Amino acid sequence: MADKFVATNELGSWLAALSDQYRTLVPRREGDAVVFQPFEESRPVELDARPTKSPKEAVFPQCEALLTFAYNKNPETPGRVEVAVTEKMGGAPTVVVGGRPCDASGFFTFDRVYDSERVKDLNYLHRREQTLFVSLVCEKPATTCFCNWVGGGPASANGSDALMIPVDGGYVLESLTDSGGKLLEGLSDASDVQTKQAQSVKSAAEEAMDKAPDLSAAQEQLLAHFDDAEFWEEQSGKCISCGTCTYLCPTCYCFNITDEQFGHEGVRLRTWDNCMSSLFTMEASGHNPRPTKAHRLKNRVGHKFSYYPSLHGGNIACCGCGRCIKSCPASVDIRAIVLNAIATPVSQPEG
Amino acid sequence: MQHLEELKQQIKDKLPELDVVVGWEQGFDPLRATPLFMRKPEDVDRLIWNPLCVHNLATYLTGLKGKKVGVVVKGCDSRSVIQLLQEKLISRDDVTVFGLPCTGVVSIRKINRQLGSLDYVEDVELSEDSITVTSNGQKHAFGLADVAADKCGRCQYHSALLSDAFVGEPLTDQAEDDYADVKAFEEQSEEDKMNHWLDVMDRCVRCYACRNACPMCVCRDHCVAQSRDPHWMTQEDSVQNKWLFQMIHTMHLAGRCTECGECERSCPVSIPLLLLRRKMNKEINELFDYKAGTLIDGKPPLMSFKVEEENINERGW
Amino acid sequence: MSAVDAAELRIVGFLCNWCSYGGADTAGVGRFQQPTDLRIIRVPCSGRIDPLFVVKSLINGADGVLVSGCHPRDCHYSEGNFYARRRLEVLKRFLPILGIDERRFEYTWVSASEGQKWKTVVSKFTERIHELGPAPKINESMVAQAKALAARAV
Numbered sequence: 001m002a003d004k005f006v007a008t009n010e011l012g013s014w015l016a017a018l019s020d021q022y023r024t025l026v027p028r029r030e031g032d033a034v035v036f037q038p039f040e041e042s043r044p045v046e047l048d049a050r051p052t053k054s055p056k057e058a059v060f061p062q063c064e065a066l067l068t069f070a071y072n073k074n075p076e077t078p079g080r081v082e083v084a085v086t087e088k089m090g091g092a093p094t095v096v097v098g099g100r101p102c103d104a105s106g107f108f109t110f111d112r113v114y115d116s117e118r119v120k121d122l123n124y125l126h127r128r129e130q131t132l133f134v135s136l137v138c139e140k141p142a143t144t145c146f147c148n149w150v151g152g153g154p155a156s157a158n159g160s161d162a163l164m165i166p167v168d169g170g171y172v173l174e175s176l177t178d179s180g181g182k183l184l185e186g187l188s189d190a191s192d193v194q195t196k197q198a199q200s201v202k203s204a205a206e207e208a209m210d211k212a213p214d215l216s217a218a219q220e221q222l223l224a225h226f227d228d229a230e231f232w233e234e235q236s237g238k239c240i241s242c243g244t245c246t247y248l249c250p251t252c253y254c255f256n257i258t259d260e261q262f263g264h265e266g267v268r269l270r271t272w273d274n275c276m277s278s279l280f281t282m283e284a285s286g287h288n289p290r291p292t293k294a295h296r297l298k299n300r301v302g303h304k305f306s307y308y309p310s311l312h313g314g315n316i317a318c319c320g321c322g323r324c325i326k327s328c329p330a331s332v333d334i335r336a337i338v339l340n341a342i343a344t345p346v347s348q349p350e351g
Numbered sequence: 352m353q354h355l356e357e358l359k360q361q362i363k364d365k366l367p368e369l370d371v372v373v374g375w376e377q378g379f380d381p382l383r384a385t386p387l388f389m390r391k392p393e394d395v396d397r398l399i400w401n402p403l404c405v406h407n408l409a410t411y412l413t414g415l416k417g418k419k420v421g422v423v424v425k426g427c428d429s430r431s432v433i434q435l436l437q438e439k440l441i442s443r444d445d446v447t448v449f450g451l452p453c454t455g456v457v458s459i460r461k462i463n464r465q466l467g468s469l470d471y472v473e474d475v476e477l478s479e480d481s482i483t484v485t486s487n488g489q490k491h492a493f494g495l496a497d498v499a500a501d502k503c504g505r506c507q508y509h510s511a512l513l514s515d516a517f518v519g520e521p522l523t524d525q526a527e528d529d530y531a532d533v534k535a536f537e538e539q540s541e542e543d544k545m546n547h548w549l550d551v552m553d554r555c556v557r558c559y560a561c562r563n564a565c566p567m568c569v570c571r572d573h574c575v576a577q578s579r580d581p582h583w584m585t586q587e588d589s590v591q592n593k594w595l596f597q598m599i600h601t602m603h604l605a606g607r608c609t610e611c612g613e614c615e616r617s618c619p620v621s622i623p624l625l626l627l628r629r630k631m632n633k634e635i636n637e638l639f640d641y642k643a644g645t646l647i648d649g650k651p652p653l654m655s656f657k658v659e660e661e662n663i664n665e666r667g668w
Numbered sequence: 669m670s671a672v673d674a675a676e677l678r679i680v681g682f683l684c685n686w687c688s689y690g691g692a693d694t695a696g697v698g699r700f701q702q703p704t705d706l707r708i709i710r711v712p713c714s715g716r717i718d719p720l721f722v723v724k725s726l727i728n729g730a731d732g733v734l735v736s737g738c739h740p741r742d743c744h745y746s747e748g749n750f751y752a753r754r755r756l757e758v759l760k761r762f763l764p765i766l767g768i769d770e771r772r773f774e775y776t777w778v779s780a781s782e783g784q785k786w787k788t789v790v791s792k793f794t795e796r797i798h799e800l801g802p803a804p805k806i807n808e809s810m811v812a813q814a815k816a817l818a819a820r821a822v
Contacts, residue, residue, distance in 0.1 A: 030554050032460045032621035043819050049468045052620060053556070062556065063588035140487075142470030143380040237371075238386035240410065243558035244619045258586040271586045274558070278572045293414075326469075329564050329617035330406065331378040331385035537764055545767025545804065549814035583720065590811045591727050598723045598766065605758055627765060634761040638754075653758065656750035658741065663757045665740065665777070 001181045003198065005190035007170035015039045015097060017186060022132070023094040025058050027051040036096065047098050047136060047166075054250035054323065055099045059107060059127045062247075064090060064270045066123065066257070071264045091127040095183060097134040097164070102147045102319040104133040104159035106250025109319070112312045113253060123270070132179050135160040136171075139201060140208050144322030146335055149212040152320050154205035165198040172198035215305070215316070217342045222306035224346045229294065231344060235337045236297035238330040243274035245324035245332070251304070251317050254280075275300055301337050354519040355400045358423070358449060361516045362395050365421060365447055372421030372449070373411055375404040381475040382459065382484060386411070389421075398423075401477050402495060405456045407431055407611040410566040412441050419445055425453035427502065429511035430609035430644030431566040436513075437649055438607070440569055450511025452522040455495060455503035457482060460621060462498050466491060501532075501625075502612045512645065530633040536626060548594055554620045555593040561614035561624055562600060567607045575599060601627045606635045606651040609644035638662045677731040677797055679706040681790075682721060684714045684749075687738035690780030700787040703794040706734060713737065714775075715748025719759040726768055729805055732797035735775040736789065742779065749777070769800060 006014050016039070018024045024039040033052040039045070065088045072082045096103075107128065114121035115128070138145070138154040147153055157163060161180030165172045172190045175181040190198070225231050246252045256273035259266055274280060276297070281290045290296050308317035318334070325333050362372050371388050376397040378385035384403045389395050400423075408422050409431035424432060429450055435441045463469050466486050474485040483492040496504075509522035536544070559576065562568045575583045576596050583599065584592045600614075608628045615625040635641055639652040639662070683689045689710050695702065711717060714737025722733045735756055743749040756775040763770040774793055778786050804810065 030620070031551065031623070032463060033554065033619065035554055035620065040819075050470060063586065140471065142468075143472060144470070234388065234390075237388040238411075240560070240563040240617075242560035242563040242617070243556070244560045244617070247556045247558050248619060256586070260585045260587065269586050271588070277559075277577075279577055282572065325379055327619040329560050329613070331383050333379045333385075336379075533765065541764075541767045541769050542804070543767070544765065546814035546817050548767060549806065549811045550818040553811055553815060583724065589808075591806050594766075595720075595724060595727060598727075599720055601762070602719050602723070602759070605762075630765040631758070631762060634758055638757060638761070653751070653754055656747065656754055658750065660753065663753060 001175040001184065003190040003195045004173040004175075004184045004187035005167075005170055005194050006173060006187050010170070011045065012041055014187060015045070016041055018095055018097070018183060021093065023092050025055060025094065025096045027098045036099070039097075045098060050100065050138075050142060051098070051103075052323070052327065053248055054103050054106065054321065055096045055133075056103075056106060056110075056250050056252075058094050058096050059131050060110065060124060060253065060272075061090070061127075062272050064088075064123060066268045066270050068265070068267045069259075070266075089123060089126050091123075091130055093130045094127070095132040095134060095161075098136050099133060100138055100321065101135045101154065101156040101158065101160060101163075102145075102152050102321040103250045104135045105152050105156060106159075106319045106321075108159060108315070109251040109308070109317045110253050112315065132161040132177075132183060133159065134162040134164055134173070134180070134183060137163055137165045137202060137205060139166060139205055141205075141210070142322060142326075144325040145209075145320065146212070146322060147320035148209045149215060149335070150316045150318050150320045154209065155202035165201050167194050167197040167201060174198070213339065215338065215342070218305045218316075218338050219309050219314070220306075221342045221346075222302045222338070223310075225341050225344070226298070226302070228347055230347070231341075232294040232298040233292075235301075235340065236292075236294045236332075239276070239293050239297055239332050240330055241276050241278060241293045241296065242329065243276055244327050244329065245300075245334075246274040246276055247272060248323040248327055250319050250321055250323075275303075297332075297337075301334060301341070304334075305338050354451065355398065358400060358451070358518045359395050359398055361449060361518060362389065362398070362421065362423075363392050365516070366390075366392060366395065368419060369421045369447060370418040371415065372423070372447075373408045374398045374423040374449075375400070375406065375408075380469075380472045382462070382469060382472045400451065402455060402457045402482065402499075403475070403477075405459070405500070405616060407564075407566055407613045409435065409611075410564055410613065412446065412566070413569045416441060417445070419447070421447040421449060423449045423451065424511045424514070425451055425456070426506065426508035426510050426512065427453075427609065427611045429513050430508060431611055432644075433513050433647055434567060434607060434609055434644035436647055437644075438651065447516070448511065448514045450514025450517040452510040452519045453506075454509065454522065455499040455506070457495070457498050458500040459616075461500075462493065465493065465498070500612060500616075502610060508645075513647065530629060533626065533630045533633050537630075549590050551622045552590050552594045552597065555596075555622060556620065557588065557593060557596065558619060560617040560619060561597075564613040564617035565600075565604070565608075566611065566613070567604055567609070568600075597624065597627060601631050604628060605631050606639070606641060606653045607643050608632055676703075676705045677794075677802060678729060679732040679734065679794060679797055680725045680730045681706045681708045681734045681736065682711055682714075682717050683708050683735075684716075684737040684744075685710050685712050686744035687742065687777075687779045688714075688736035688786070691736075691778040691782045691786040694781060694783030695786040695790075696783075698783045700783060702787045702790045705732075705794045705797070706790050713743065713745050713748035714752035714756075715743070715745065715750075717752055717756065719755050719762075722756075722759060722773055726763075726772060726803065727806055729803070730772075731800075731803045732772045732793065733774075734789070734793050735773075736778045736786075737775075739777040739779055768803075771796060771800060772803060 025036045114124045161177045163174040254273040304317040375384040376387035471487040476483040505528040507525045737749045
């Protein structure tokens with residue numbers, strides 16, 4: 001399909017047309033934050049500033065009902081209690097417009113875990129199959145961007161159904177998949193000038209990225225530092241163990257399952273879980289294998305840059321979006337931690 | 352800044368007796384400072400002190416209990432240290448306070464509103480009354496007073512109230528705080544006020560950054576927000592649950608909150624949390640003539656009582 | 669949840685076991701007539717009342733909340749109601765900023781022999797709640813409305 005063009009002042013009507021067929025999520029300013037919300041014509045779309053939250057909620061909601069249950073007793077047989085269980089599967093055709101290439105590629109991290117040979121997460125897949133991504137190309141990296149360190153890029157096509165490239169007067173749209181092409185059908189073709197400009201925006205974006213350091217040693221070095229308590233205490237000193245990094249991260253996929261009961265009825269909820277919380281590994285006995293924030297930060301960084309890659313063909317479970325750095329109240333910088341792990345020699349035990 | 356070298360020297364002098372001293376260093380870009388944990392003299396050389404040092408470092412004290420800790424504090428931060436001492440959550444012998452006078456810190460959010468994005472900050476120049484941010488090749492100059500955190504405009508405690516080593520000259524001019532922002536907000540109708548909270552709490556992600564950044568929140572694993580017994584809140588991400596958490600947080604801070612503002616600063620989705628806590632402080636001040644974190648031997652009002660209350664009207668029912 | 673008679677509003681009463689619950693009992697024994705909107709939850713002492721009981725009731729659908737305990741200086745446990753007095757006064761003053769009408773929450777002191785006073789308290793409070801009308805019920809549509817209003821204000 002040829003490249004398409006949408007003028008800035010036509011963006012609203014294109015999104016409105018999409019909203020007729022799809023749940024259309026766009027970035028929007030709320031307070032000082034930029035969050036993904038369903039498109040509304042009266043509310044402006046924010047495409048210049050980077051979104052604070054990631055769009056992972058579109059496919060992996062923060063709270064999802066997996067099933068509802070109700071306890072019933074038949075007065076004839078009071079010794080028996082029947083449980084009526086109703087499974088739930090949410091999801092509707094969705095398109096996310098205005099996420100960045102890093103956000104879309106984050107879902108590959110999910111897929112390797114939730115859509116594997118052994119295990120298929122049906123609730124996740126039901127949404128994943130119905131969600132399309134039109135990703136905005138980043139013209140220039142933020143000081144916190146490091147997508148090219150982990151195999152991504154500002155104009156990467158990986159994971160998106162269409163790319164949206166800012167040019168004079170609007171955006172050039174490049175279809176990457178058949179479903180992506182369907183989204184662009186109603187738009188006019190881009191002119192040659194516009195197509196050329198789009199190409200140069202993409203190349204300029206790639207050039208603007210600083211050279212990525214060599215992270216090939218990360219997998220081994222992070223594991224080598226596993227018993228180095230002093231190293232991790234130093235790295236984690238300023239962490240306050242909240243959940244900001246985890247909840248804003250496009251690749252964090254851990255969840256918790258809770259039954260909430262109200263009288264004789266209840267619901268089984270799946271909610272995002274947060275490995276930075278001290279309760280993450282709290283066991284029923286009261287023992288906690290990761291009692292300190294040093295343990296937990298070691299796990300987070302280790303998981304993303306070492307354990308996950310060793311289980312999944314070397315793929316790093318991080319898309320380099322930089323949200324964790326930007327939004328962290330203490331400005332913990334995961335890049336610095338990984339580079340420190342590579343650079344710091346492993347302390348040899350004495351004796 | 353002239354205080355910085357003296358501060359570094361004071362810390363280096365005391366460092367041998369201490370396990371760690373907490374201060375600030377340059378963060379990931381010229382606009383961000385980040386907490387620095389100094390253990391060796393070389394670490395102290397990375398210390399900075401300027402209006403970008405927004406973090407309240409007292410929040411790390413309860414986590415470092417049992418160690419000999421030094422902490423660098425501004426006026427507002429020192430109130431948190433005093434409140435922690437008042438409640439005996441830290442031991443005076445274990446804390447060495449390096450106090451500083453402060454003329455205000457920058458609100459990163461206010462600069463964000465002016466620039467549209469903080470993604471491209473290349474350089475920051477600070478002078479006595481201005482800050483110039485170079486972003487995307489362009490210089491933007493702001494008066495420090497215009498981009499200072501709201502709390503600085505009404506600061507009554509510019510100099511650290513408690514210190515083992517005070518660096519610089521104590522500042523004496525105090526602003527007045529008449530809680531005008533609280534009063535202005537309350538003039539709205541009940542419906543408008545409730546709608547405001549329903550709107551802002553909707554974007555809450557329940558990360559608990561507000562709770563963990565608060566120096567007074569020490570419950571950690573046992574916070575009622577995450578407990579099943581008592582089961583205050585469910586795991587549903589409804590606005591009721593998220594709003595109830597803020598009410599819990601505010602009530603549990605009644606008479607303890609020192610208005611450092613870290614809760615609001617830490618919120619990744621910029622929910623205006625400080626307003627609730629300021630309302631609480633306003634009422635506590637009116638009822639009990641008490642401000643948290645100002646007197647080491649003060650008693651938090653909700654942990655004590657008087658048989659005859661001066662300001663509470665025994666209801667005429 | 670059981671259906672509430674349309675004419676009745678949901679008022680929750682937290683009563684201390686020793687004085688106020690006894691007072692309510694005395695009112696019952698004396699066969700005083702009073703509105704039945706208020707449903708009682710018995711606690712050992714008004715000092716047991718965590719202000720969050722009140723807050724959680726109000727945002728989960730209660731139209732009014734009443735707390736009643738022993739008179740100060742007469743607490744069965746000596747000091748419980750002194751703490752309660754402070755906490756509940758602070759709570760009452762806190763409610764306005766949330767957009768909750770502070771008249772929906774009240775705390776009183778009723779002793780075990782004050783049956784007549786209990787009847788007065790319940791009648792007056794129920795009347796007040798009826799005048800205020802049902803409390804806004806927070807649900808998804810209300811949140812959506814709040815967000816739409818906020819958007820228009822920008």
